[in-house]
Each structure stands twice: as C-alpha cells, then as structure tokens.
Amino acid sequence: xxxxxxxxxxxxxxxxxxxxxxxxxxxxxxxxxxxxxxxxxxxxxxxxxxxxxxxxxxxxxxxxxxxxxxxxxxxxxxxxxxxxxxxxxxxxxxxxxxxxxxxxxxxxxxxxxxxxxxxxxxxxxxxxxxxxxxxxxxxxxxxxxxxxxxxxxxxxxxxxxxxxxxxxxxxxxxxxxxxxxxxxxxxxxxxxxxxxxxxxxxxxxx
Numbered sequence: 001x002x003x004x005x006x007x008x009x010x011x012x013x014x015x016x017x018x019x020x021x022x023x024x025x026x027x028x029x030x031x032x033x034x035x036x037x038x039x040x041x042x043x044x045x046x047x048x049x050x051x052x053x054x055x056x057x058x059x060x061x062x063x064x065x066x067x068x069x070x071x072x073x074x075x076x077x078x079x080x081x082x083x084x085x086x087x088x089x090x091x092x093x094x095x096x097x098x099x100x101x102x103x104x105x106x107x108x109x110x111x112x113x114x115x116x117x118x119x120x121x122x123x124x125x126x127x128x129x130x131x132x133x134x135x136x137x138x139x140x141x142x143x144x145x146x147x148x149x150x151x152x153x154x155x156x157x158x159x160x161x162x163x164x165x166x167x168x169x170x171x172x173x174x175x176x177x178x179x180x181x182x183x184x185x186x187x188x189x190x191x192x193x194x195x196x197x198x199x200x201x202x203x204x205x206x
Contacts, residue, residue: 001115004124006192010146016125018118018198021206025115028108035109035182038099046095053078053086107205113185114201123191125198129155129174134164143172152188154180156196177201 001023004012018024058078066073080088101109117123131138139162143151150171155162158176166174173184177200185191193201 025111028112031109044097050087050090056086134161139165150189154193
C-alpha cells in the first residue's frame with residue numbers, strides 16, 4: 001500500500017510504502033460497528049440512579065376507599081402505576097455496561113479502519129509533527145497551512161509542548177499510537193501519521 005507523504009504545505013511530495021497487513025485489509029463493517037459500540041459502552045460511567053417504590057417519598061395511607069368509587073383499587077401512592085411512584089426495574093449506579101472485545105478482533109478492526117481511510121484518501125503520512133512552544137496558534141497555523149481542519153494526528157511521542165498547544169482546538173486531537181482509538185479514527189475527517197508512529201502501529205497491529 002502506498003500512502004501520501006505530505007510536506008508543511010499539505011502537498012504530496014512523494015509516497016511511502018506501508019505494510020499491507022495493516023493498511024490494505026478488507027473493509028469489515030460489522031466488525032468496525034461492534035468495535036465502536038463496545039468502545040463507547042466501555043466509556044460509560046454507569047452513575048444513573050432511579051428509585052424503587054421503597055425509596056420514593058410517599059404515605060402508607062390508603063389513598064381512597066376500596067369500593068364504591070369506580071376506580072381501580074390502590075393500597076399506597078408508591079405504586080409504579082402512579083405518578084411519582086417508584087420504578088419497577090430501576091437503574092442502579094453499579095450497572096455494568098462493559099462489552100468484551102478480543103485482542104485479535106480489536107487489532108483486525110483497527111486495521112480495517114486504517115485500510116478504509118487509506119482507500120478514501122483520508123490517511124496521510126508526515127515526517128514529523130512538532131512545535132517549538134506550547135502555543136495553540138503554532139499548531140493552528142501549522143494545520144491551516146496544510147489545509148486541514150478536522151484532523152487526528154498520531155505521533156510517536158506526545159511532548160508537553162504539543163499537548164498544551166493542541167488541547168484547546170476542538171477539531172484537532174494529537175495522540176500516541178497506543179491511544180488511537182476506533183471512535184477517533186472514524187470521527188475525524190483526516191488522519192496524519194508520523195513515520196516513526198507508523199512503525200509503532202505496524203509493530204502493534206501486524
């Protein structure tokens with residue numbers, strides 16, 4: 001697989017040979033969908049809470065007499081059928097939303113995403129991606145000069161200057177190869193990978 005090598009102006013200077021085992025896989029949509037859903041589910045904190053009929057504030061007094069009203073009989077206002085009553089199966093804060101994904105499936109899914117990005121022209125390679133100072137304007141101007149707005153940058157080492165300079169840009173995310181998750185790869189319009197980072201990705205996924 002041949003990937004474009006971009007210069008500082010976003011122009012393709014030459015091509016870089018990428019391993020077919022990582023960047024030339026078949027598109028497996030069901031696997032990618034399962035991967036994205038599992039990743040988002042595992043990020044849930046599970047802190048929602050609802051009350052059952054024992055926990056709601058209510059009176060134990062019978063709301064009206066048993067017979068003669070024409071209404072359905074009722075014993076107390078905490079019934080789930082009543083407004084303000086408890087839930088039948090309430091959500092608890094210790095609910096577990098995690099989904100298990102095997103390592104082999106995860107690697108195959110990420111390779112499928114990278115391969116599809118390469119086929120769509122949304123994946124490119126740069127020699128390096130660095131800034132001299134922790135200033136947002138430096139990263140903004142660098143990406144603007146390359147004609148990029150929504151971009152995920154995968155670099156071999158996330159320096160402090162690079163982290164501080166990019167954290168306030170809403171459409172930019174700079175991560176190391178081990179933190180390039182499936183949701184980020186799908187979300188951003190363009191993905192830039194530095195040459196050393198590409199070697200690490202090959203080592204991780206091949």
